[in-house]
Amino acid sequence: MNDHPLGTTLELANRVDSIERLRWAKFYADRKRPCPFFGSDPDDNLVEWVNAGRIVAGAALDIGCGNGRNSIYLASKHFSVQGIDLSEQAIAWARERAGANQRTIDFVCGSIFDNVPKPHSLDFVYDSGCFHHLPPHHRRNYAELVASALKPGAFFGLTCFAPEGGSGYTDEQVYENGTIGGGLGYSDNWLHDFWGQHLEVAEINRMNETSADSGRFGKSFLWVMLARAR
Template sequence: MNENAGRNIRTVDDVLSLLDGLFAPEADRWTAGAASWWDGFYADRSKPVPFFVAKPDENLVSYLDRGLITPGRALDLGCGPGRNALRLASLGFEVDAVDLSPAAIAWAEDRAREAGAGVRFHCGDAFTLTASELSGPYDLIYDSGCFHHLPPHRRISYLGLLDRVLAPGGHLALTCFAAGEIGSELPDADFYRQSGLQGGLAYTPESLRWIFSDLAEVELRRMRDEPPESPLFGEPFLWTALFRSPRCTA
């Protein structure tokens, strides 16, 4: 008989894993076990999904055009078919791009070959990839739609990742669901009572500022609505945020 049966909590990682298990597989869309869900999502490349288009986010292009971010080392979290990773690589960034879904990574690699872009793609959970796989520190961490699919307790892992791999003075840029437009506005505790994320969490500007309060806010605004003929992706139901890490003073 296992003397420890039923007594599995010893570390913070054990607590996080326990909380992961409270979510139904179809709702828990960020862990490695959910790769098959995302594979199904990306299986049909012709689906009319807004972000399947081979266009970079309008806010990312705006940051670059205004010199708010400049070429360096970049990490694209939840890269999907690679549309933002490819734009960064085309402008001289050294890019690592991560996604849980093998189907998404395969699509992104196809696009990279067609474009002749040198992006390093990694299939897996960014929170558990090793230092040899994520060759940080990164001057830019870009997240277009990953953060709002995390269960609340995994914000701890997200902030821990920033602490480990975001360079001093580097930037975090993200897009996420805007409260009042799309996504669930339930309090954090209710997601555990219902064992599901209801398609993703909606955020307010105040909640984003509080979560990322260790970083300096550069810009936080609604994403601009881009028409179908635009070379850029833009949907107004998303927030766009750019934060900067403090520089070392030592």
């Protein structure tokens, strides 16, 4: 491990991990908090992909599922869904919402890194806003576990902060500050190069900005990426 004025690389990584874990544990305590993704609407891009037949029902994993809004949508479209999230309160909320919507979904509380999906077991992996909250030292592992979990030709969908949506921290600042500061923004070129090492990137577009009454979640400071397992 390299030395750093603030501690070893491992110590710095552990510090950021525990701060982020605590942040999410508290984040969902107040369900009335004015947070854009505390609603029940599924992502606009997800609805578009399903309507267009680009992704079709099968075994799906929603990583960092939060209150379950996208998991519940996928279940309504006959996907067999597992949703995983670090936050106990998010998972409790997701379970309540799935029950109220009469959807059977396997919601798991924990980190994706401790609950690695079986190789080639999934027809669709979705991540709406989790990757941009991962500290840099998890990025490669994450992409490898996503790529390995997908069946050949299956899709990974991602929504992720564009540079203006994130904290603006460099990787080094993440470890100096001990936090990723509300999420990391990425350029489309960066996403293309990074995810292209693991998957075949089919498209990267800005998310459509939707109106509050559209029934779909959409914010234009996010990228939407669809990529396919080789």
